[in-house]
Amino acid sequence: MIRVEDLEVTFGAGRDAVRAVRGVSFAVAPGESFGLVGESGSGKSTVLRVLAGLNTRYRGVAEIGGIAAGRGDRRLPRLVQMVFQDPYGSLHPRHTVDRALSEPLEIHGIGDANARVARALEEVGLGPAFRFRYPNQLSGGQRQRVAIARALMLEPKVLLLDEPTSALDVSVQAEILNLLKRLRASHRLTILLVSHNLAVIAHMCDRLAVMNRGAIVEEMDSEALRRAAPREPYTRQLLLASRGYDRAVAAGLVTYD
Amino acid sequence: MSALLEVEDLRVTFPTPTGPFEAVRGVSFSLGRERLGIVGESGSGKSLTGRAVIGLLPPNARLSARRLAFDGVDLLGADARMLRRLRGRRMSLVLQDPKYSLNPVLRIGEQIAEAVRLHRGGSAREARRRALGMLEAVRIRDPERAMRLYPHEVSGGMGQRIMIAMMLAPEPDLLIADEPTSALDVTVQMQVLAILDNLVAKRGMGLIFISHDLDLVASFCDRVLVMYGGRVMEECRARELASARHPYTRGLLDSLPRIDRPRELLPTLSRDPAWLDPA
Secondary structure, three states: OOEEEEEEEEOOOOOHOOEEEEEEEEEOOOOEEEEEEEEEOOOOHHHHHHHHOOOOOEEEEEEEEOOOOOOOOOOHHHHHHEOOOOOOOOOOOOOOOHHHHHHHHHHHHOOOOHHHHHHHHHHHOOHHHOOOOOHOOOOOOHHHHHHHHHHHHHOOEEEEEEEOOOOOOOOHHHHHHHHHHHHHHHHOOEEEEEEEOOHHHHOOOEEEEEEEEEEEEEEEEHHHHOOOOOOOOHHHHHHOOOOOOOHHHHOOOOOOO | OOOOOEEEEEEEEEEEOOOOOOOOOEEEEEOOOEEEEEOOOOOOOHHHHHHHHHOOOOOOOEEEEEEEEEEEEEOOOOHHHHHHHHHHOEEEEEEEOOOHOOOOOOHHHHHHHHHHHHOOOOOOOHHHHHHHHHHHHHHOHHHHHHHHOOHHHHHHHHHHHHHHHHHHHOOEEEEEEEEEOOOOOOHHHHHHHHHHHHHHHHHOOOOEEEEHHHHHHHOOOOOEEEEEEEEEEEEEHHHHHHHHHOHHHHHHOOOOOOEEEOOOOOOOOOOOHHHHOOO
């Protein structure tokens, strides 16, 4: 469903050029849930943005359902949608929930908006009472539900999630992760999830790739991560560091280039 | 020996169009030369508690307490001069985001040296020497070079370590750190925590570590207060947080995804209004 091969993204030019993504390849089967994990600057979000068509300057292959991303193909929006990290920034502050959810239908000439919006709200666990509210009348978790509902309005097959719960409290994070799991099953979605949080990735994904400095360090299934059996020292260090503070671990940290 | 910090029945109230809103509702604790964690979700009052102690509440907030004392000095009765002498020099605050806490038009070396001279006096050369020493202490690789940089020229992790260096340069007895590592990668977070850990151990500093991250607080602190709705739900030894009793703490711990414990769905927290009843 998703195919990325030898993907290269460079920002800037000449001496200041930064190779943000360096020869990344992976594939995600239909219905599979795949995670990209890494620290800031690892290039994980850039890969996602290329697939979402937000970053059109790339070399190599980035395809969804056989269609190249970011090349202006009008079929893509109905195939793939994205949910962003910040539910405060991703909704228009002066548009009601109703308008946010109807807009994609209008743009793509889909009728029956009234019933579709009502059904979408129902699906993400927001009652009809939320329909005519503005984003500032919603909590962070409710906003993220609206953002997810909006992503599903065009009934895409693929959902790209960029740190969808990083800005939320842990109790709200649990609710959103549960919602995503339910929606994945009911809509038979293919999911690509980007996060810095290994536990969130292990919980949501069948397989994952660890990224560092623009390249994939290793790819494995979540089962291997659970058994704490990553092959690469970088991944082992990431796993150790994410378990909480340990004086000995802190003293032994290494920088991997 | 009296405690470094004593807080009794601390309350912070904001006026709203519908009447006063109490954001911190009767919090009591004392702090020795140890690492005290305050955990809670957004709106729990954990940050306001930290800011109330150091006297940096928003102007419209009203503070009251039966007792609020630092090293035996009553902070409620102290005049502005007394507070200025304590603040920065003996009590310090580190915030989450270095981008907003560093002066963007001042070189890093000048900022730290300014903090030193303001609170400790001494010559410019002496202040500079101390600033360099602090940057070394927080493991900045090339401190001479870092002194010459402007805040926008450093990474987030480096900025946060610079913030910590600046706040620690006057050698405070109490450091309040509000989510000091939440914006950092886990490996950088570990390094910053190791610095704080050393300072508590070596200098006998008291540390209030405010965080939303239960696992981190459990592994880093000595004692933990769990806050919800402006109240302390539970106080326990950090190592025993995993076996906490209060249903709120339990609910928070359960709702975290765990790498070694796969579950189809995560249990969600149901909040009991009785938690907010006055004790």
